[in-house]
Structures are given as structure tokens and as C-alpha cells.
Amino acid sequence: MTPAFKIVLAIWAVSMYLVGFIAWRVQNDALKRGYSSITASFWSLGVLFMAPIMLPLYILLREKSAPTETEPDEVEQARRRLFIICPHCGEENPPELTRCQKCGRLLVSEGKAIGTKACPYCGEQNDINAVYCANCKQPF
Ligand SMILES: [Zn+2]
Ligand SMILES: [Zn+2]
Incomplete structure (x- = not known):
């Protein structure tokens, strides 16, 4: 094995490692953006085999941002905090x-229903x- 061939081999190994890592990141990113696992795998494999073409293409075509979890509105959150006070022992129970x-x-x-419930807004x-x-x- 010539030294030049060893260097080429080393460069090839390092770049395969890097491309593999990028492909893995692409798959995770695609899944986070709501792509199906098949679509995510397609992009991941595309990047793995044709990184110079597929990586810019993916970055260009992917959804602009990861969908953010929709916050339940304040009323819904308050409703969840509503609890029933047991008239016998005072324990707070889910409604x-x-x-x-x-x-x-x-x-x-x-x-x-018997007992009292605490107001989720003021505690009354x-x-x-x-x-x-x-x-x-x-x-309520
Ligand atoms: Zn009780
Ligand atoms: Zn109140």
C-alpha cells in the first residue's frame, strides 16, 4: 500500500464518517419538522450517497421551521388546575x-357532586x- 493511497483512504474514511453524521442529523431534523419516517429516510439516504446535491436541496426544500407545540390557552390550563376538595378529609381531587x-x-x-372546588383563578x-x-x- 503506497503512502498516497493511505492518505486517500483516510480522507475517504473521515468524509464518510462526516457524511454519515450529517445524514443522521438530516433524518432527525426532518422528523422534527413533521416529515414521515419514509421521507426522512429518503433525505437521509440521499445525503449519505449524494451529499453535495442532496444536502443543499434538503436545506432549500425543508419546511421553514419546526412546528412549535401549540400552547393550550390560559382558560384550558386553568381548567386543568380545577380540583374538588373532599368534604370528608380535605384532599384535593381531580374533577x-x-x-x-x-x-x-x-x-x-x-x-x-358534593364538596367544594377551589377557583383556579383566585383560589376562592x-x-x-x-x-x-x-x-x-x-x-368554571
Ligand atoms: Zn377524602
Ligand atoms: Zn375566583
Whole structure:
């Protein structure tokens, strides 16, 4: 093996390693941008075999930005914080429960919910069946 051939081999190995890394990054990037795994693999393989063509093409054609997770609006977040205070032990329960998660006693009586719920906006204790807060008037 001639020294020149060794150098060529080394350069080839390093560039294959780099291209492989870039292809892997392209696949991750494509998946993050909402491409299907097939499309992401297509771009990844394209970059792997034809990096000088496919990499600029991908950067040109890819979606402008990764889709950002849509923040649930404030009301939705507040609704999630709404909880029911057990009338027996004072435990805070998620609103979908019919039995207290701490003492196991019913949070409903004759088909109607009992106990109080804390207003997610101001913390005021309200009757469980109230449709708006007695203190700040925010609807539940
Ligand atoms: Zn309880
Ligand atoms: Zn309130």
C-alpha cells in the first residue's frame, strides 16, 4: 500500500464518517419538522450517497421551521388546575373522580357532586356545582 493511497483512504474514511453524521442529523431534523419516517429516510439516504446535491436541496426544500407545540390557552390550563376538595378529609381531587383518592369516600351524593372546588383563578372555595366563581366571577 503506497503512502498516497493511505492518505486517500483516510480522507475517504473521515468524509464518510462526516457524511454519515450529517445524514443522521438530516433524518432527525426532518422528523422534527413533521416529515414521515419514509421521507426522512429518503433525505437521509440521499445525503449519505449524494451529499453535495442532496444536502443543499434538503436545506432549500425543508419546511421553514419546526412546528412549535401549540400552547393550550390560559382558560384550558386553568381548567386543568380545577380540583374538588373532599368534604370528608380535605384532599384535593381531580374533577373527574367520583370518589376521594385519599379517603375513598364518595364525592357525589344522590347523583350530585358534593364538596367544594377551589377557583383556579383566585383560589376562592366555591360550591361544587357553581358554574362561576363567587369571588372573581370567572366561569368554571
Ligand atoms: Zn377524602
Ligand atoms: Zn375566583
